[in-house]
Amino acid sequence: MSRDADSWALTATCLSLLRAAPDYLGGAVIRMRAGPDRDAVLAGMAPLPLRKIHPGISDDQLLGGLDLTATLSTGRLAQRPGLFDAPCMALLTMAERCETELAAKLAHQLDREFGHCLIALDEGAEPDECVPAALADRLPFYISPEGRRPEGWSADNAGADTCDPGQVSATLEDAQTLTVIAAQFGIASLRAPLLALRAARVHAAVNGRTAVDRMDLEVAARLVYPHRATKVPDETEPPADTPEPPPQEEQQDATGDGLSLPEGDMIVDAVKALLPADVLAGLGQSGAGASRAGTGAGQKRVGNRRGRPLSPRPGRLDGRARIDLVATLRAAAPWQPLRRQQQQMADRLLIRPSDIRVKRYQDHSDRLLVFAVDASGSAALARLNEAKGAVELLLAQAYAARDHVALIAFRGTGADILLPPTRSLVQTKRRLATLPGGGGTPLAAGLQAASLLALQNRAKGLTPSLIVLTDGRANIALDGEGDRSRAGQDAKQVARLIQTQGLHSLLIDTGTRPHTGLRDLAACMGGTYLALPRADAQRLTTAVSAALDS
Amino acid sequence: MTAPFPFSAIVGQDDMKCAMVLTAIDPGIGGVLVFGDRGTGKSTAVRALAALLPPIRAVESCPVNAAKTADCPDWAELGSKKIISRPTPVIDLPLGATEDRVVGALDIERALTRGEKAFEPGLLARANRGYLYIDEVNLLEDHIVDLLLDVAQSGENVVEREGLSIRHAARFVLVGSGNPEEGELRPQLLDRFGLSVDVRSPGEVAKRVEVIKRRDAFENDHATFMAHYGAEDATVREAILKARKRLPKIATPDSILEDCATLCIALGSDGLRGELTLLRAARALAAYEGKRKVHRDHLKAIAPSALSHRLRRDPLDEAGSATRVGRVVEEILV
Numbered sequence: 029m030s031r032d033a034d035s036w037a038l039t040a041t042c043l044s045l046l047r048a049a050p051d052y053l054g055g056a057v058i059r060m061r062a063g064p065d066r067d068a069v070l071a072g073m074a075p076l077p078l079r080k081i082h083p084g085i086s087d088d089q090l091l092g093g094l095d096l097t098a099t100l101s102t103g104r105l106a107q108r109p110g111l112f113d114a115p116c117m118a119l120l121t122m123a124e125r126c127e128t129e130l131a132a133k134l135a136h137q138l139d140r141e142f143g144h145c146l147i148a149l150d151e152g153a154e155p156d157e158c159v160p161a162a163l164a165d166r167l168p169f170y171i172s173p174e175g176r177r178p179e180g181w182s183a184d185n186a187g188a189d190t191c192d193p194g195q196v197s198a199t200l201e202d203a204q205t206l207t208v209i210a211a212q213f214g215i216a217s218l219r220a221p222l223l224a225l226r227a228a229r230v231h232a233a234v235n236g237r238t239a240v241d242r243m244d245l246e247v248a249a250r251l252v253y254p255h256r257a258t259k260v261p262d263e264t265e266p267p268a269d270t271p272e273p274p275p276q277e278e279q280q281d282a283t284g285d286g287l288s289l290p291e292g293d294m295i296v297d298a299v300k301a302l303l304p305a306d307v308l309a310g311l312g313q314s315g316a317g318a319s320r321a322g323t324g325a326g327q328k329r330v331g332n333r334r335g336r337p338l339s340p341r342p343g344r345l346d347g348r349a350r351i352d353l354v355a356t357l358r359a360a361a362p363w364q365p366l367r368r369q370q371q372q373m374a375d376r377l378l379i380r381p382s383d384i385r386v387k388r389y390q391d392h393s394d395r396l397l398v399f400a401v402d403a404s405g406s407a408a409l410a411r412l413n414e415a416k417g418a419v420e421l422l423l424a425q426a427y428a429a430r431d432h433v434a435l436i437a438f439r440g441t442g443a444d445i446l447l448p449p450t451r452s453l454v455q456t457k458r459r460l461a462t463l464p465g466g467g468g469t470p471l472a473a474g475l476q477a478a479s480l481l482a483l484q485n486r487a488k489g490l491t492p493s494l495i496v497l498t499d500g501r502a503n504i505a506l507d508g509e510g511d512r513s514r515a516g517q518d519a520k521q522v523a524r525l526i527q528t529q530g531l532h533s534l535l536i537d538t539g540t541r542p543h544t545g546l547r548d549l550a551a552c553m554g555g556t557y558l559a560l561p562r563a564d565a566q567r568l569t570t571a572v573s574a575a576l577d578s
Numbered sequence: 579m580t581a582p583f584p585f586s587a588i589v590g591q592d593d594m595k596c597a598m599v600l601t602a603i604d605p606g607i608g609g610v611l612v613f614g615d616r617g618t619g620k621s622t623a624v625r626a627l628a629a630l631l632p633p634i635r636a637v638e639s640c641p642v643n644a645a646k647t648a649d650c651p652d653w654a655e656l657g658s659k660k661i662i663s664r665p666t667p668v669i670d671l672p673l674g675a676t677e678d679r680v681v682g683a684l685d686i687e688r689a690l691t692r693g694e695k696a697f698e699p700g701l702l703a704r705a706n707r708g709y710l711y712i713d714e715v716n717l718l719e720d721h722i723v724d725l726l727l728d729v730a731q732s733g734e735n736v737v738e739r740e741g742l743s744i745r746h747a748a749r750f751v752l753v754g755s756g757n758p759e760e761g762e763l764r765p766q767l768l769d770r771f772g773l774s775v776d777v778r779s780p781g782e783v784a785k786r787v788e789v790i791k792r793r794d795a796f797e798n799d800h801a802t803f804m805a806h807y808g809a810e811d812a813t814v815r816e817a818i819l820k821a822r823k824r825l826p827k828i829a830t831p832d833s834i835l836e837d838c839a840t841l842c843i844a845l846g847s848d849g850l851r852g853e854l855t856l857l858r859a860a861r862a863l864a865a866y867e868g869k870r871k872v873h874r875d876h877l878k879a880i881a882p883s884a885l886s887h888r889l890r891r892d893p894l895d896e897a898g899s900a901t902r903v904g905r906v907v908e909e910i911l912v
Contacts, residue, residue, distance in 0.1 A: 087674035094686070105687035128760050132714040133673050139621060162714075162757070165616040194798060203794050207787045216779040217617030221790045341721060342677060366689045382739045 032175025039173045041231075042251055043072035043183045046169070048191045049230045050076055050117060051143035053223070056169035057123070057159050059150040065177045066149075072183020078119040078147065081111065083126040086339065090133060096358055103365075115143030123148035124157040131160035138166050168223035170255035191233035198229060198240040209249055209296055214259035224252040246295045253299045261296055343386035355385035396432040396449055396490040397422070400478040402498035402538070403439040404469035412465045415497045415538055419460060422495075425573060427453045432490060434481055435459060438474030440467035441508040445477060449485055468510060471502035472518035475553075479526045486531075493532040494555070499539035500546035516545065520552050527554035534558065583796055584807035585626035586814055588619055589789045590780050596863075597773040597883050598627050599814065601751050603821045604862040607772040607855060609730075609752035611715070611763075611887065614777030619789075620755040624711050627753075628668035630811050632819055634707055638662045641699040642706040642746050651746040653697050667708030669701050669750075673717055680722060681729075681737050682744070697744050702735045705750040715754030716763045723767055726752070730770050769848070772855045773880075774887035776900060821865040828861045829871035837877055837911055844906050847888040856884040874911050881907045 046056060060066040087093070092110030099106045111118065120126065137144055148159045148167060164170070206228070207221040228240045228248035237244070340352040360383040367378040399419055403412060426433050433456055435447040446459045475496065482492035505514040526533055533555030537546045542559035550557035588595060597610045612620045636643040637650055639657035644650045647659050671680065682700030689695065701710070712718060729735050735748040752771060756763070768774070780786055795803045838853045860876040886899040
């Protein structure tokens with residue numbers, strides 16, 4: 029069977045398992061764009077009583093709250109039940125836009141083991157538009173069939189009979205096989221093997237077996253593991269030997285050895301065949317991606333002026349906040365009888381300060397471009413003026429985009445902040461023009477100053493990006509000593525720090541010939557590397573804006 | 579609601595389990611913060627803790643679980659004044675909770691139906707003398723965080739609204755868990771937690787297999803599993819009770835105090851809360867181990883979780899702060 033057809037066949041299996049025991053499995057992520065293919069997949073879940081929810085759902089709807097209309101008309105407290113007060117089959121549309129806060133709430137509901145089932149419909153187009161990891165980790169399946177739907181494919185939803193997976197027995201060896209395989213694929217979360225074991229049970233139950241067999245394990249591993257894999261198992265080394273067992277665990281490990289035998293290996297191969305191509309491609313930089321996942325991509329800031337509206341909250345009208353009239357009236361409404369009775373005024377709406385609700389908005393914070401420019405002797409000779417020109421052009425763009433800019437120069441024995449973050453174009457240009465060249469290349473000090481400045485400003489709510497222009501011949505160590513090898517090590521260390529902090533970075537090689545050391549350094553920073561031999565300022569600018577926008 | 583996964587059945591994660599037991603012995607330590615990857619059993623451990631804790635004696639109808647009738651707040655309308663034994667409260671603070679729900683507010687039902695002013699206690703009241711658990715603490719809304727900081731500091735909850743002026747005791751152990759990838763925690767809130775532990779998925783296959791086996795047994799062979807680990811939980815509970823009795827008698831030699839201070843100076847931890855927590859936790863650990871006095875080993879064992887979250891971040895150190903604490907401890911307490 030071809031790869032495409034195979035993935036569609038797996039999708040059908042997935043759907044049949046979900047139909048049989050939705051509450052036991054907990055749901056799935058479906059990553060497909062809207063279209064007939066997705067409709068066909070969703071049709072496979074038609075027997076389930078799915079209720080649509082969207083990423084903007086309010087807490088009231090989700091978790092229940094006061095039903096104001098009913099409360100006021102009946103004169104007694106009426107609570108509206110939340111969606112998740114009873115076992116619920118929810119279909120989260122546009123799950124790629126789900127905020128981490130909502131994801132955390134949904135994850136909490138799923139963790140209650142209350143019979144909820146969540147289908148997250150992910151329409152993300154870009155790789156980093158995806159379902160929040162907190163949810164993806166809890167949902168066993170990831171349905172994203174490749175290629176076109178084979179002729180005549182339809183999720184056979186006739187057999188919507190439920191089964192009781194609790195009756196299916198699984199041996200300890202089965203659990204062990206699944207765990208060992210998960211470990212081989214570098215899946216850290218222990219939820220994965222548990223979910224796989226559940227999937228295996230359901231598969232056995234659907235096929236009328238009362239015990240899990242090899243086939244069930246294989247299907248479960250193929251359904252649950254591929255999208256979680258972070259590495260490809262090493263083929264040269266038998267997996268059971270990889271961890272060095274402490275002496276007292278030898279007994280256990282011996283059984284482990286006996287277990288990841290041929291059948292385990294065959295399952296590994298089956299899963300490997302299904303690894304998405306981009307996972308394999310991204311493996312080398314998974315470290316960078318992982319560390320950036322949480323903090324990168326647009327810092328959020330809560331304010332009261334612009335952006336996407338958030339739920340209103342109690343507040344005081346201090347001249348800056350804006351009142352949310354409807355929410356304020358809603359808050360005041362239930363108290364009217366009590367207040368009228370107290371004040372003997374039956375004809376007026378009585379609003380107290382505690383009713384005031386203010387509007388809040390969330391917007392993405394301003395970008396800060398931190399330029400770290402190498403003004404050492406070697407760079408000065410070659411390209412300092414070109415670099416200056418490029419920075420000026422970038423400044424013009426930054427001005428148009430209302431970005432903030434900061435300028436750091438490193439030469440001699442250390443780095444100086446020439447210009448703290450500002451929006452003033454004139455000042456920046458002036459400082460840049462007077463920037464002298466000459467001296468050693470304290471690359472590490474420059475990187476350190478730039479990263480510190482970036483971190484400080486991130487704490488203030490800006491979203492910093494580092495742009496380093498250098499020719500890469502680091503020869504001054506962090507402490508100011510002229511030691512070429514130590515200087516290189518220091519620079520690497522700071523670069524790694526930049527990566528762990530998840531700072532977005534770009535390294536521009538201004539040397540006359542591309543320098544391999546700089547390429548490695550950029551990899552250490554988890555950033556983009558641009559070699560620009562003989563580039564003029566204009567080309568440099570186009571390259572930089574392209575790299576920053578990507 | 580089914581019984582939670584038993585505490586003693588959690589494989590590994592000794593730091594986290596130890597920290598939780600210590601706060602049960604001495605609530606004055608001030609809470610635990612558990613940070614770690616997904617699927618490492620953070621929430622499982624907290625829910626298990628609830629089942630493990632020894633019961634408390636409280637006035638039956640008291641909304642804040644007061645131990646004596648005299649301690650009940652004056653606004654509470656007490657029904658039965660019998661002293662009963664009830665499980666230590668472990669209260670969940672859900673992320674979406676409103677301010678009203680956390681601190682308490684006017685009882686809306688009574689206001690509507692009978693036109694009476696009455697106070698409806700919130701989550702803080704229910705958590706008094708127990709635990710307040712916040713999952714995904716780093717995603718909590720800022721105004722709720724500010725509120726919690728204030729109450730955790732003063733041990734008292736004050737509500738002023740709608741002409742009501744209410745105060746009641748709110749002494750609780752704050753337990754937070756979260757995933758560092760989803761956002762950082764403000765240093766002010768970090769400092770309020772006595773101990774902080776990082777949890778990771780176990781690296782060895784054998785351990786991972788054991789986790790899966792136990793979880794599977796818990797789900798599918800519930801009765802046998804609970805019978806076995808229920809007994810083990812009882813042993814831990816006994817040990818906690820014994821340690822509580824022993825705690826006031828634990829001697830603290832001057833040399834230990836000096837060690838604490840030296841350690842904190844060497845690490846440059848902010849404020850004095852580090853020393854105090856370190857000492858308290860070390861005493862609780864000594865009591866748990868059945869010793870008569872605090873020993874250096876206790877300090878060594880507890881220093882990473884008591885101090886690692888109070889350090890200024892060193893921009894040049896890639897290793898976590900826990901490693902840094904460990905290194906300094908090795909240097910100073912030889």
